[in-house]
Amino acid sequence: MTASAAIFYVLASIAVLSGFMVIGSRSAIHSAIYLVLTFLSVAGVYVLLEAEFVAAVQVLVYAGGIMVLFLFVIMLVNLQDSLGDRIRLHATVSGVVGLSVVGLILYLYSRGQLVAVTTASTLRQGGNLQAIGVSLYRDYLLPFEVASILLLVSMIGAIVLARQKS
Amino acid sequence: MPVPATHLLVFSLLLFSIGMLGVLTRRNAIIILMSIELMMNAANINFITFSRQLNNLTGQVFSVFTIAVAAGEVAVGLAVVLALFRNRDTIYVDQVHIMKG
Numbered sequence: 001m002t003a004s005a006a007i008f009y010v011l012a013s014i015a016v017l018s019g020f021m022v023i024g025s026r027s028a029i030h031s032a033i034y035l036v037l038t039f040l041s042v043a044g045v046y047v048l049l050e051a052e053f054v055a056a057v058q059v060l061v062y063a064g065g066i067m068v069l070f071l072f073v074i075m076l077v078n079l080q081d082s083l084g085d086r087i088r089l090h091a092t093v094s095g096v097v098g099l100s101v102v103g104l105i106l107y108l109y110s111r112g113q114l115v116a117v118t119t120a121s122t123l124r125q126g127g128n129l130q131a132i133g134v135s136l137y138r139d140y141l142l143p144f145e146v147a148s149i150l151l152l153v154s155m156i157g158a159i160v161l162a163r164q165k166s
Numbered sequence: 167m168p169v170p171a172t173h174l175l176v177f178s179l180l181l182f183s184i185g186m187l188g189v190l191t192r193r194n195a196i197i198i199l200m201s202i203e204l205m206m207n208a209a210n211i212n213f214i215t216f217s218r219q220l221n222n223l224t225g226q227v228f229s230v231f232t233i234a235v236a237a238g239e240v241a242v243g244l245a246v247v248l249a250l251f252r253n254r255d256t257i258y259v260d261q262v263h264i265m266k267g
Contacts, residue, residue: 008169012177019181019204023188028196035200038181042207045177048169051214051226054233058210061233066203066240073244074196077251094190102183109172109179128226135223136230147234154238161245164252 008048015041028074032067039063052128174215182208193258195250199243206236 014037021034039062046055136144181204188201210229217225251257 002168005169008173012173012180016177016180016184019184022200022204023184023192023197028194031197031200035203038204039207042181042211045174045211046214049174049214049218051217051229054210054214054226054229057230057233061237062203062207066237069240069244070196070200073247076248077196077257091191094187097190098183098187101186102179105179106176109175131223132226132230135227140227140231143231147231151234151238154242158241158245161242162248 004048008045011041011044011048014038015045029071032070032074035070036063036067039067050128053132168218171215171219174211178208178211178215181205181211193260195247195257195259196244198259199240199247202243203236203240206232 018034018037018041022031022038025031025034039058043055043058043063046052046058185201185204185208188204189198192198192201210232213225213229213232215225217223217229247257250262254262256262
């Protein structure tokens with residue numbers, strides 16, 4: 001096992017364990033902190049997969065922006081009773097549903113065999129950032145502009161929804 | 167030798183299942199939003215895995231779009247949670263299951 005594979009397994013275990021802690025901890029603040037840990041580990045996995053730009057965006061947008069938003073709302077809402085938060089009634093049903101989905105996908109994976117390949121050196125000419133920039137602004141210019149409109153609309157929507165009624 | 171794609175897909179599957187478990191079992195709307203974020207991260211891992219596998223950058227570009235959509239979704243979702251808390255004094259989703267009208 002090479003070093004990068006070992007790092008991947010460590011990062012993946014950290015991400016999965018902290019993902020469990022996200023849905024398992026009693027306090028929402030703890031969940032948010034574990035979510036940051038998950039996002040950072042996933043960003044590390046992106047770096048291993050030679051997707052450095054996405055890793056940087058993951059750290060900036062997720063671990064930076066989205067988590068601050070989460071923490072603000074948690075502190076604004078400030079619920080005291082976080083005990084008994086789970087729906088006991090549905091736990092069995094959701095466990096069965098989740099395990100069957102996991103089993104189904106694992107079965108489908110076992111049918112086919114995927115071998116690892118490395119990214120062609122042509123993609124790495126000029127670096128990951130330049131290649132993504134060219135692809136984003138030449139081939140995907142319209143989706144890029146639509147994404148900016150989507151962000152504007154969601155910003156206005158969030159302001160309208162969250163503002164105090166006068 | 168790089169990490170085989172199957173292991174990456176299993177990793178993404180695990181993250182997605184954890185997110186789904188959170189959506190199905192938790193009552194706190196904020197935790198449900200966090201679980202949706204976990205599921206979106208799992209989708210991103212799939213995009214990037216297949217981007218490496220197929221020698222194609224489209225997967226990485228798409229995961230950037232996914233992150234943009236996730237940012238918008240969290241902003242609107244948390245605004246809904248705030249409005250819900252202001253109007254009903256709760257953020258537990260099973261206490262708001264009766265609609266008006």
